[in-house]
Amino acid sequence: xxxxxxxxxxxxxxxxxxxxxxxxxxxxxxxxxxxxxxxxxxxxxxxxxxxxxxxxxxxxxxxxxxxxxxxxxxxxxxxxxxxxxxxxxxxxxxxxxxxxxxxxxxxxxxxxxxxxxxxxxxxxxxxxxxxxxxxxxxxxxxxxxxxxxxxxxxxxxxxxxxxxxxxxxxxxxxxxxxxxxxxxxxxxxxxxxxxxxxxxxxxxxxxxxxxxxxxxxxxxxxxxxxxxxxxxxxxxxxxxxxxxxxxxxxxxxxxxxxxxxxxxxxxxxxxxxxxxxxxxxxxxxxxxxxxxxxxxxxxxxxxxxxxxxxxxxxxxxxxxxxxxxxxxxxxxxxxxxxxxxxxxxxxxxxxxxxxxxxxxxxxxxxx
Ligand SMILES: Nc1nc2c(ncn2[C@@H]2O[C@H](COP(=O)(O)OP(=O)(O)OP(=O)(O)O)[C@@H](O)[C@H]2O)c(=O)[nH]1
Ligand SMILES: [Mg+2]
Numbered sequence: 001x002x003x004x005x006x007x008x009x010x011x012x013x014x015x016x017x018x019x020x021x022x023x024x025x026x027x028x029x030x031x032x033x034x035x036x037x038x039x040x041x042x043x044x045x046x047x048x049x050x051x052x053x054x055x056x057x058x059x060x061x062x063x064x065x066x067x068x069x070x071x072x073x074x075x076x077x078x079x080x081x082x083x084x085x086x087x088x089x090x091x092x093x094x095x096x097x098x099x100x101x102x103x104x105x106x107x108x109x110x111x112x113x114x115x116x117x118x119x120x121x122x123x124x125x126x127x128x129x130x131x132x133x134x135x136x137x138x139x140x141x142x143x144x145x146x147x148x149x150x151x152x153x154x155x156x157x158x159x160x161x162x163x164x165x166x167x168x169x170x171x172x173x174x175x176x177x178x179x180x181x182x183x184x185x186x187x188x189x190x191x192x193x194x195x196x197x198x199x200x201x202x203x204x205x206x207x208x209x210x211x212x213x214x215x216x217x218x219x220x221x222x223x224x225x226x227x228x229x230x231x232x233x234x235x236x237x238x239x240x241x242x243x244x245x246x247x248x249x250x251x252x253x254x255x256x257x258x259x260x261x262x263x264x265x266x267x268x269x270x271x272x273x274x275x276x277x278x279x280x281x282x283x284x285x286x287x288x289x290x291x292x293x294x295x296x297x298x299x300x301x302x303x304x305x306x307x308x309x310x311x312x313x314x315x316x317x318x319x320x321x322x323x324x325x326x327x328x329x330x331x332x333x334x335x336x337x338x339x340x341x342x343x344x345x346x347x348x349x350x351x352x353x354x355x356x357x358x359x360x361x362x363x364x365x366x367x
Contacts, residue, residue: 106137
């Protein structure tokens with residue numbers, strides 16, 4: 001409601017003013033005879049009901065004038081991309097819900113249907129559900145987990161470990177890269193005691209991460225090395241010959257950093273690259289990370305902070321989309337007793353039963 005007070009010498013002139021300023025729908029709320037500078041005068045208070053839509057428009061105009069509209073980033077290209085991704089995901093979900101009752105997919109057992117419905121509730125994308133359905137229908141002679149595992153690969157750390165000497169862990173900031181480097185080094189020594197292991201720090205941005213890595217390398221008897229520039233790569237080449245396994249920690253990349261420009265992407269050949277992710281990130285965010293780190297450059301996906309997530313459908317989406325196997329699982333803040341190699345068994349128990357994996361029992365170290 002718009003309310004305004006008018007003052008003047010003549011009552012009829014004031015009425016005219018109300019009409020011309022607020023229009024014929026204005027209502028007079030009060031009228032008074034007052035004294036102004038010792039002269040008689042009139043005061044009129046009139047009001048006009050303004051529809052909500054008009055009020056919004058008027059408010060928008062006011063905001064534009066004050067310049068605060070600049071804060072609303074609806075024309076920012078990056079955000080548009082993100083919005084588009086979100087809208088597309090919502091659109092796919094709605095279409096799937098609409099056509100689901102009419103779907104005549106291949107025949108699958110009612111237990112398999114239940115399993116797919118459960119996956120859908122855990123946030124597994126409609127296109128993944130459709131693919132799994134089709135695979136289950138075509139392979140009715142195979143156990144369900146065999147079929148699911150072909151579409152969503154899992155490869156234990158033991159297998160990954162055999163594939164190369166230098167393992168580089170990369171991923172978003174704070175996801176748990178440094179922690180996982182240490183966990184993997186301990187796990188590998190557990191699998192093959194007596195291995196010569198070197199930890200390499202390439203995180204020149206966070207002194208904390210570097211000190212943490214060095215401290216635990218000293219405590220556990222691992223060698224430690226720093227790589228700051230392309231010139232230091234020579235020493236890494238030597239490390240390849242000197243050590244059985246080398247683990248490299250990298251700085252977390254922000255949304256605007258270009259992964260392909262980084263040292264370990266540009267200059268380093270024949271290394272195993274693992275992308276560290278967590279299901280606590282939104283689906284769209286994870287899709288974005290997967291896109292950013294090209295699938296061709298990667299060997300596996302490592303999942304952390306499983307203990308902080310409440311559903312795990314996103315693990316299925318990521319491996320299905322990228323065809324990259326899940327290799328290692330982390331589910332606690334510490335270094336010991338909260339991580340283990342991924343296996344078909346612990347992976348699917350996590351997805352279907354929400355049961356966190358059993359940690360690898362490591363021999364007691366100094367921490
Ligand atoms: N709850 C939980 N916390 C974890 C897990 N893994 C790591 N963390 C915690 O996450 C925080 C960040 O871990 P870091 O290993 O430093 O992560 P980062 O990716 O190296 O971080 P930046 O180097 O800053 O990019 C620490 O407090 C870890 O204890 C996990 O599996 N579960
Ligand atoms: Mg770190």
